[in-house]
Amino acid sequence: MRRLVCGNEHCPRRTFAEQIPALTHRHARRTDALTAQLTDVALFLGGRPGTRLVQRMTIDTCKDTVLRLIRALPLPSSGPVPHLGVDEFAVRRGRTYATILIDMATHRPIDVLADRAAATFASWLRNHPEVRIICRDRAGSYRDGAQTGAPQARQVADAWHLLNNLAQAVERVIGRHRSDLRQPLTSHDDRSDEGPASEGRDRAELDIHGRPRPLVARTRERHQQIHERIERGDSLRAIARDLQLSRGTVNRFARTAEVDELLLAAIHRPTLIDDYRLYLHHRWMEGCTSASALAREIQRLGYRGDVNTVRRHLKPYRNGAIPTTAPLPHLTVRRVTDWIMRRPEHLTDAERKGLDELCERNHVLATTVEYARRLALMVRDRHSEHLALDVWIADVRLDGQQELRTLANGMRRDRAAIQAVLTTTYTSGAVEGNVTRIKLLKRQMYGRANFDLLRRRILLSP
Structure with missing residues (x-):
């Protein structure tokens, strides 16, 4: 770059710098290439992270300069958007x-x-x-x-948001009938009531060291105290005040005649390993007894716990208490909701039998499954038969559960947009x-x- 001197002695500027097109600009402190490089870094990383990166590249700048480069860029023009x-x-x-x-x-x-x-x-x-x-x-x-x-x-x-709204409504319906989920499924259990199943329940009331679990003892004691007070004629309010329990807890114990119903929920709380019990059982029966190896296998399947949880789960296996059949699945609200929302042909035989048994126990769940699958089939397969959506909304508003009726009322107000889901691919x-x-x-x-x-x-x- 050449530096020029003015020959006019009356000119206020004595020297001039030659500008190189597409490289420099007057009064600029950086070349165009360096400015473009800093702008890209700013757009990708932002202020402070971008500054730390360019400093590693021996470029001296600060976060405020990097952010000013972003604000100096012109916003893109969108044009027509049909x-x-x-x-x-x-x-x-x-x-x-x-x-x-x-x-x-x-x-x-x-x-x-x-x-x-x-x-x-x-x-x-x-x-x-x-x-x-x-x-x-x-x-x-x-x-x-x-x-x-x-x-x-x-x-x-x-379509995804519509199916998600449906799944949320189904989950709330099942949540109101969660008591039916606490009873074991006979379709998953071919053992007698007095055999290994009862032994499994006894083991579940003990901790990993073989000692009685405090939660089990506390539940039995509270159940006995509450029912003794009820037999004496005490009110639920007085019982809650004397035992320092909430009214909801006292009502729940009072409605339960047998303490085993309460213990079923207490000793079978969901854990991180529940979804992998069946896999671990089959792998153990195949001869793989290393807890570390099994933990790595189920971690690749999505398990988020550590190896110690797997070791505690396998401790009864090492002590010789190996179940003859696969462990019973722990029924949760979300698990049953997943069974209902999945395509029937994607369910395993055990899941299909379990869902059928739940529907036989509770007619509310049966009608909920019917309505949920009808709507899911329409949305997934884009079924737009004449008045199919209107018939579904009318049926649900007639005899569906409150959660599904609320969904149907919202769909009726948004009918045109939902009908477009069934007739377009957007x-x-x-x-x-x-x-x-x-x-x-x-x-x-x-x-x-x-x-x-x-x-x-x-x-x-x-």
């Missing part, structure tokens, strides 16, 4: 939420709104009359905003993927950036 995706994300979880808008053709974010209000979304849609399809979840604010700001657009609810998968990317950006920024910087990183990040 297919729009919308969803919320948490700026501050539980307190502040914003809205992300996605071009469903390119799967790229086109704008970020500062809140999730219907009026804000409607105002944005009025400035984009080219929108024809809106993919969204079942949030009422986006439904109302779309109806107000883009009445010409067709709203499409997301989903909100691209929107959910961008929401996951936003969570990564927020973690990189340590939650300390304001909305302006977060919005720019969402729209400009590659």
Whole structure:
């Protein structure tokens, strides 16, 4: 780079620096290549992490300079957006939420709104009359905003969110009938009542050292005290006050005639290893008796515990108390919900028999299974037969459980968007993927950036 001297003695500038096109600019402290490199680092990592990286590259800068490079970038122009995706994300979880808008053709974010209000979304849609399809979840604010700001657009609810709403309703129904889950399934047990099963129950009342579990002794003592006080004519309120128990606990003990019903829930609480009992039993019977090896195997299957839990589970096996059949599954609300929501052909024979037995015990669960599978089949296979959705809503509102009736009432208000689920292939998968990317950006920024910087990183990040 040449340095030039002015020959005019009256000129206020005596020297001039020659500028090289596409390399330098007047008064610039960095070359264009270095600025572009720092900008890329800023978009990928943010302020402090980006600064630490460039310092390892022997580039002297600070976080404020890196952030100024992000704010100096022009925001991209979206152009026409005929297919729009919308969803919320948490700026501050539980307190502040914003809205992300996605071009469903390119799967790229086109704008970020500062809140999730219907009026804000409607105002944005009025400035984009080219929108024809809106993919969204079942949030009422986006439904109302779309109806107000883009009445010409067709709203499409997301199939996954609809199935998730159905699963939540089914889970609440099963939760109200959890007492039926505490009774062992005869379809999973071919042992006699006085044989190994009763021995297993006796072992369950002992800890890993063979001593009586304090919880079992406390439950038996409380059950006896409460029923003795009831026989004397004491009120439940007085019993709760004297024994320093809640009214709900006293009511639960009073409704239970036999203490074994209470112990069934107390000694069979869910643990991390419950889902892998059957696998461990089969592997032990195959000859694999190493707790460390078995722990590594089930960790690859999703087990999140440590090897000591596996050792405690296998201790009865080492002591010679090997069950002749596979251990009984621990029925939980979520396990039964999973049985109902999965396709029937994907269930094992044991799971299918267990679900059939539960339906025979309780007609409420039977009708819930019928309605849940009817709707799940319509959504998964895109069955849009004439009035199929309307018939399902009418049937559920007629004799379904309260949780399913609440879901049906919400679906009736959002009927057009849900009907579009059954007749189109649009989903909100691209929107959910961008929401996951936003969570990564927020973690990189340590939650300390304001909305302006977060919005720019969402729209400009590659």
